[in-house]
Amino acid sequence: MEAVVMGFAADEASRQAGYRRSAGSPRGEARRRELLDRVTEDVALNGLVDFSLRRAARAAGTTHKVLLYHFDGVEDLLRQVVFRLRERRIENAMAAAREASGQATLAARIRAVWSTLVEEESRLRRVLDQAIGLAMYDPDRHSDLAREASRQYLPVLESLCPEHWPDRRRREVSQMILATLRGFLLERLTTGDTEGAAAGFEALIRMLEREEAAAG
Structure with missing residues (x-):
């Protein structure tokens, strides 16, 4: 870095x-x-x-x-490059979510998204992880790399939530999903603990299933 x-x-x-x-x-x-x-x-x-x-x-x-x-x-050039690369990730994730649309639950869609994140090209994952690391290493100069990530990802996650949910619930659940998936990806990257990340992801899925059931 x-x-x-x-x-x-x-x-x-x-x-x-x-x-x-x-x-x-x-x-x-x-x-x-x-x-x-x-x-x-x-x-x-x-x-x-x-x-x-x-x-x-x-x-x-x-x-x-x-x-x-x-x-x-x-x-400026770096921000635009990273934005382009995140768009690739989002396009792949949305394609997987659309394939899972027959299972019209948020949990099923997030499971499909997670599969694309785990299986995506290692070079793409490395660059996007480096961008977040740069934002952490030098926030005065590169904090936009992290803020723009949230601005790109959150609307996508909100679009996967049930349409009848209030905006606030969609926003809150999307924030939680984004933070959790980031943590699992970081765990896989830094420790190689794929089993631990997988176990944590299954707990996330169960929580989402309960959230949907409670929301009706």
Whole structure:
């Protein structure tokens, strides 16, 4: 993680150079998306260690000055890359949840989502874990990486809750699910205790089943 932070610090001088982000013309936006796609694929493959504006420029086949024209510095670029990668995770999870829609319970849908999280490509999981770790290591600079994760995930989890639930209940249960699944994924990553995480997940499923039964 220190290597990641050092890479960002080395880019600070470049960020101060005064280059302005593109004004958002159709051509400029198309170019920005192209660059972002290339950098996203590099990060998905190689992770965040040693990520820097110059490394991103090499991956995109351009210069760091061009990237600074289209993005507001390395931190802005990183946020957008991580956002793209989370979208991949969400798309996979929602596809699994839709397949489980015949079992119209929240517990069944969350079980399907959990399966995709456990089985997803290890490189994707590593990058997203690194992003949260970066937010924890340097919250003054990268707290948005964690906040934006919640903003992306919570609406998806709320959409899996029963439609007749009040908004507050959907929000509360979704917050609990998100925090719990994060904890289980971290446990698997840091300790390798897959059996413990699996046992905890089954307890979560039982709790969700009771919650649905109580809510009617």
